[in-house]
Amino acid sequence: MKRITIREVSEKAGVSTAAVSYVLNGRHSKVSADTIEKVQRAAQELNYIPDFSARSLANNSSKLIGVVIPQTEDRKQLLLQNPFYSELICGIESQLRQSGYHMILSGVEKGEGYLDTTMQRNLDGAIIMGVYQESFYDDLKKVNMPIVLIDSYIYDRHFHVVGIDDELGGYMAVNHLIENGHTNIALVTGTIRKDGVVEKRFLGYKRALKEAGLFYNPDHVFEHSVTYEYGYEAGKLIAAEHPEITAVFATSDQMAMGVMRGVREEGKDVPEHISVIGFDDISFARMSTPPLTTVDQDIISRGMKAADCLLSAIQNKGKELPSEPTIMPLALVARDTVRKLQ
Amino acid sequence: MKRITIREVSEKAGVSTAAVSYVLNGRHSKVSADTIEKVQRAAQELNYIPDFSARSLANNSSKLIGVVIPQTEDRKQLLLQNPFYSELICGIESQLRQSGYHMILSGVEKGEGYLDTTMQRNLDGAIIMGVYQESFYDDLKKVNMPIVLIDSYIYDRHFHVVGIDDELGGYMAVNHLIENGHTNIALVTGTIRKDGVVEKRFLGYKRALKEAGLFYNPDHVFEHSVTYEYGYEAGKLIAAEHPEITAVFATSDQMAMGVMRGVREEGKDVPEHISVIGFDDISFARMSTPPLTTVDQDIISRGMKAADCLLSAIQNKGKELPSEPTIMPLALVARDTVRKLQ
DNA sequence: TTGTATGCGTTATCAC
DNA sequence: GTGATAACGCATACAA
Secondary structure (H helix, E strand, O other): OOOOOOHHHHHHOOOOHHHHHHHHHHHHHHHHHHHHHHHHHHHHHOOOOHHHHHHHHHHOOOOEEEEEEEOOOOOOEEHHOOHHHHHHHHHHHHHHHHHOEEEEEEEEOOOOOHHHHHHHHHHHHEEEEEOOHHHHHHHHHHHOOOOEEEOOOOOOOOEEEEEEEEEHHHHHHHHHHOOOOOOOOOEEEEOOOOOOOHHHHHHHHHHHHHHHHOOOOOOEEEEOOOHHHHHHHHHHHHHHHHOOOHHHHHHHEEHEEEEEEEHHHHOOOOOOEEEEEEEEEEOOHHHOOOOOOOEEEOOHHHHHHHHHHHHHHHHOOOOOOOOOOOOEOOOEOOOOOOOOOO | OOOOOHHHHHHHHOHHHHHHHHHHHHHHHHHHHHHHHHHHHHHHHHOOOHHHHHHHHHHHOOEEEEEOOEOOOOOOOOOHHOOHHHHHHHHHHHHHOOOOOEEEEEOOOOOOOOHHHHHOOOOEEEEEEEOOOHHHHHHHOOOOOOOEEEEOOOOOOOOEEEEEEEEHHHHHHHHHHOOOOOEEEEEEOOOOOOOOOHHHHHHHHHHHHHHHHOOOOOOHEEEEEOOOOHHHOOOOOOOHHOOOOOEEEEEOOHHHHEEEEEEEOOOOOOOOOOOOEEEOOHHHHHHHOOEEEEEEEHHHHHHHHHHHHHHHHHHHOOOOOOOOOEEEEEEEEEOOOOOOOO
């Protein structure tokens, strides 16, 4: 299919290429109504489609947004199997497309850094999910483009952050358990890194305990990787060797599902013997057996919000945007995995 | 961060920009070893990163691949919540990135068509998942680029198809049920469209029945949308009003999970009262309760294969590639939702 | 208001 | 082998 250029449009309309460019870019103040009319018709009839590569070259603006998501450790694959990221992407893409932007979705090579892609593609901005090593962020600061971070507690004037109050979320979850009469509550979680989201949730766990006058028992935190498999291990352990535990807060829904499986494998039931609450409210949470009680963060909205933030940062190029993080709301969704004691 | 251009590299190396271009593009036959050395060092020291927009303009090749995935009907969001697509994307992205390509992931507006994006971005190729209306494919044929279809039975010389033998898959599933002594087997499925994947699976269902000398009963096919929710409805219906049915084949894992839920809601159990088998083996299949027996199509491999096909088609520009579809293998994964009768 | 001419960074076509 | 230089398609400063 042959490419229609701006020149052909200009010839058909009987005006200059400059005029065409003005009209098509909405610089209506620079052209007469008559020209606008002619150009628009010509463009229409020829079915003119601008070439973004050329535009990018002339403008230094590509209408391209980089979206980075973590990869699995072993194989070099995106962590997209985690519905949390999928749903985030849904939200992001929908907003971007409606604004005429496109999304380049990719993981990031361990050695290389993301700088290459950024420079090669003249990205207008980027949304980074997950947590990476320091050097990655240093790279990011060098390129002069708006960047939105998701799931990060790195507060730096170079970045906008769209987050949730993870500490509160942890608190809400554990408090719900406490309100239902539980006093021996385990925490099943991924590695607790300084300033990571799980650390905050962990802090919320401790605060809820403390406020209720309950004793924090380090033996009741099961910490490893954020996977269904580890949840399963932890669930078995809890059911088999910790008869005192009546409830567990898992810091992700997938882990919660693993816990339920593990508990069951040891001949106990959820929620009869052990109550479980998760975090995120991924779409599968409601499909689990029994349907999982969890802390809902409206993931898709969060993705949309991140995109919105980025777009407005791009538009306000130059003007500093407020550097306070955007905090999305949380809600406790009570389904069937928490039992009221007594 | 300032952009280093090819000109600066050429100056530093003391050669022409043409020489730099030759070296960097591996046209080593056109330059002396000495120049190669100098250019490489200069590029290294300056940390030169080529601009793909410029390259795209000069070459008419963008190193950009369009990946299209269906959207939800209601809101304009990607169907990425469906792990089937997520996993496909994982496979695709990993292969593309390793070959120096990037992926533009997007849905497609109902009215617009995909032509715009294609032309705007000078896409080198595209991978299309799902099924669309005729006009969409007509558009696709107009642009002269390699295209790979996933989940489609459109055999046209313009497209490569990376598929599975859906008929066989359906057959395998139902046959497994029959081997376990079931004779009244329901089918729970999305809308059966002519030449769609579910139609093939439906055909496999019927063939298995027939070969086993069983009677095909239209009342035992529950056909609506490919959702957890519909699976749930169907499951309830089956458990409540069809005591003769002892097993169901759901044409997607998500539907199967819904069926299980529905069955349970009516006071029956899986697999004690009703056996269930799914299709796809999404990552959540093993996490369901009980773990779901299903027909596994290695989704990630399929994504990788699709990317490989596309890349080799791009490289062989001009030469026709074999137009027979690539068929990926299937495997029955027996977990805990099918009970042996008697 | 309109058109001309130039630059954006690369590659490719030539002469040398 | 090597190096000017003209495309590629678009936007824009400047001249008209």
